[in-house]
Amino acid sequence: MAPASPPARSAAATRPRNRKQLIVEAAGRIFSERGYHKASMEEVAAGVGITATALYRHFPNKYALFAACAHVMVDGLVAALDEVPPGAALTDVLTAVTRVTVAHRASGGVYRWEARYLDREDRRRLAVKFGRLVERVDEAVQHEHPLPDERLRAMAALGAIGSITMHRTSIAGRRAEELLLASALRVAATDPAAGRPGTRPVELPARPV
Template identity: 45%
Template sequence: MSTADDPAPPAVRRRPRDRKAQIVKASGEAFSALGYHAVSMEEIAARVGISAAALYRHASSKYVLFRDAVLGLGQQLVESTDIADGDRDPATLLTELIEAVVDTSIANRTSGGMYRWEGRYLNDEDRAALKSQIGLVNRRLQKPLLQLRPELTSHERWMLSSAALSVTGSVTDHRASLPVAEIRELLTGLASAVLTATLPAQFDEPEPEPLAPNNLSVGGRYELLLQESLLLFHKKGFRETSMEDIAAAVGMKASGIYRYFPGKADLLVASYRRSADRVSGDVSSVLAAESDPEQALAKLIDLYVTRSFREPEIAYVYYAERGNIPEAERAPIRNIQRATVDEWARLLAAARPEFSHAQATFAVHAALALVVDLGRLVRYENSGHSRACVRLLMEMTLLGREPHLV
């Protein structure tokens, strides 16, 4: 029999019932924010509030956590579109499917970037599983679309459904702010507009002029290092690319690179600055020549698509390798990028008075991300037809229609 002087029994610590869900959420947010290679088990454990040893009792490795988080996001998209099964009014079903995908993207806004840009680190089997998940979601969107628009070819349906998913997923690529209900309505409207696009028919075009040979002067070597490093960052990833890889691609010793760049990160920073400056320069030149906001947007879209298809590595690396930019360099680059998006948004809000500046900012982010996603879909085939399709879908995303050009 115990007395008042007896010590109290130790409190029993119970594992939260949702511990697994907490771990999946924390790991997804960490991988999305920092990139696969920059995340450690200790980082994830700290986010959950447990020790690394406790985390290892739930998962044998970082890769297992990564795989579960990525495929878990894919499965959420699949489950959210289960409503596609059964007979429904196609117009109603299409709207409900878009809303379901938008809701899933918003719910995973802080971790969705992982599946969009870090999925390349999955092994072959898991990458195939992710591809299967996303393919199923595309086909579910296409089911009512086929009923509503039977004239569409299979390629056109895939391009439209992929564009709609890109628009809805773009919310994971930035941190602009709007009330959730407003984001939901806006993204649903943008994706719906994309699905109404009438894509241009195939057309013949003249053979492109051959590229000039690389100049191996001092200035040419600098440019060649930038170009080859970008190609490797795009193909292998920043972390997997070594200075020796870059040197071999250029045909020089690794030690020779240090005459031009202090380190690998400096090559990445130089590429980001170059890209940001070019897009910013396009804005300045267009605004100097064009006062009408709709006409200015149309010209900016054309320039952006042309650049993206000419140098697809830049656009992809921009999204996929942001976490590898040194902290000291992030703010200046981010400021240039934000200023550029802000100018696009200002033009869009002037062309579409129903949009606030904040809403226009979301639309601009959606349109810019769409170029990368669709470029990957068509494997950046730099043809007039591919560029015309992507250009039109950017216009539909921003304006809800083709621009009235003069």
């Protein structure tokens, strides 16, 4: 008697467990490059190697997918900072932010469109998350460089780090992290009145070649 053939592997058995994450990552890149209206669900599905029908099983429409993309990076930033011990050095706090931002640089451009296309509730939820992020960075900034600046330097430091999502400079991830961290640290240490007479301008790292 011939041995029984092994059972055929089902589609579910070969489906990656992180498929939803892969979809969001692919969609984030496409939304960042093409904007909300030019991006399509079919394009996202093709980027992940699935059918549009399979994509709709995870996200009912393009808005739901876009909203997920808008939340995923800030969720990653908040989670990274939650792992940094309270009272940690400013360098440790900004390093955590920098690593997540560089890792998601290809999809970070989504935030250019979020205010225009997200509904009020999603914008409110994002604002709460960004508020937590700024508050945590500001605590570290004020601990090392106390100045009554109403979180200006914390937001400027985050802006320096987030600038990597606005362009496509070819640079290694580690080098990008080093440059962004150095810029953010210098911004955080700068008196907002530095542009006034008698003060020294902040010196940023040289442009990568």
